[in-house]
Amino acid sequence: MRKKIVAGNWKMNNDLAETQSLISDLQNELPETEAEVMIAPAYTNLYPAFEALKASKIEVIAQNMHFAESGAYTGEISASMLKSVGVETVILGHSERRAYFGENDEILAKKVDAALANGMRIIFCIGEELADRKSDNHFKVVEEQLKNALFHLGAAAWKNIVLAYEPVWAIGTGETASPEQAQEIHKFIRETLSSQYDVEMADSISVLYGGSVKPNNAQEIFSQPDVDGGLIGGASLKAADFSAIVKAI
Numbered sequence: 001m002r003k004k005i006v007a008g009n010w011k012m013n014n015d016l017a018e019t020q021s022l023i024s025d026l027q028n029e030l031p032e033t034e035a036e037v038m039i040a041p042a043y044t045n046l047y048p049a050f051e052a053l054k055a056s057k058i059e060v061i062a063q064n065m066h067f068a069e070s071g072a073y074t075g076e077i078s079a080s081m082l083k084s085v086g087v088e089t090v091i092l093g094h095s096e097r098r099a100y101f102g103e104n105d106e107i108l109a110k111k112v113d114a115a116l117a118n119g120m121r122i123i124f125c126i127g128e129e130l131a132d133r134k135s136d137n138h139f140k141v142v143e144e145q146l147k148n149a150l151f152h153l154g155a156a157a158w159k160n161i162v163l164a165y166e167p168v169w170a171i172g173t174g175e176t177a178s179p180e181q182a183q184e185i186h187k188f189i190r191e192t193l194s195s196q197y198d199v200e201m202a203d204s205i206s207v208l209y210g211g212s213v214k215p216n217n218a219q220e221i222f223s224q225p226d227v228d229g230g231l232i233g234g235a236s237l238k239a240a241d242f243s244a245i246v247k248a249i
């Protein structure tokens with residue numbers, strides 16, 4: 001059975017007081033669930049979030065990390081620094097990191113290796129831009145992203161990898177992939193894993209959908225057979241909306 005996961009990517013939102021207040025609302029409002037629930041606050045709020053949630057089932061995860069272990073990388077954070085404040089899971093390859101911070105497949109492959117070497121779990125994001133979708137090139141783009149950043153790994157390493165399909169044209173736009181579009185590409189991702197590795201491995205990987213998931217569309221998207229949960233941006237910043245999305249899984 002694949003794990004169901006709902007993760008909130010808070011991006012560059014919420015100062016310390018806002019983080020504490022949202023966490024307290026989530027503790028009151030989140031429903032009981034079999035799914036894993038995660039939140040990714042900003043770096044500065046990871047430790048207070050971890051402390052506040054130590055006794056809860058909500059996991060605090062990071063939005064990014066550097067591939068080096070330490071050294072002259074002004075402004076960067078390493079895997080071991082994240083681990084030292086209780087973080088065990090990191091989002092890598094988000095399209096905003098790729099678009100605004102020049103993260104390419106080569107850099108991402110190094111980040112993947114560093115996270116795994118530190119025993120961390122990865123939520124790895126893939127997804128095409130609008131032009132690729134319009135020219136029906138999205139399958140190829142997603143396959144290349146997988147191949148270039150992840151296919152150097154042996155099958156065993158994948159027990160620490162979750163994939164998140166996030167079409168760039170659906171992020172923060174209010175436009176979502178239809179449940180059928182999501183299912184089609186999630187199935188393709190699984191088939192790609194199956195041909196690179198094997199069918200049991202492909203069946204064991206959780207593939208999340210991200211891109212304008214809201215309380216009113218979550219259930220339909222999550223009900224697709226190859227969709228194992230969601231990576232939620234905007235709607236994860238409101239306790240009521242995030243709770244409704246968790247309830248939909």
Ligand SMILES: O=C(CO)COP(=O)(O)O
Nearest residue numbers: 009171172211212233234
């Ligand atoms: O980028 C996302 C999650 O990582 C999705 O963001 P939105 O839910 O705001 O579209």
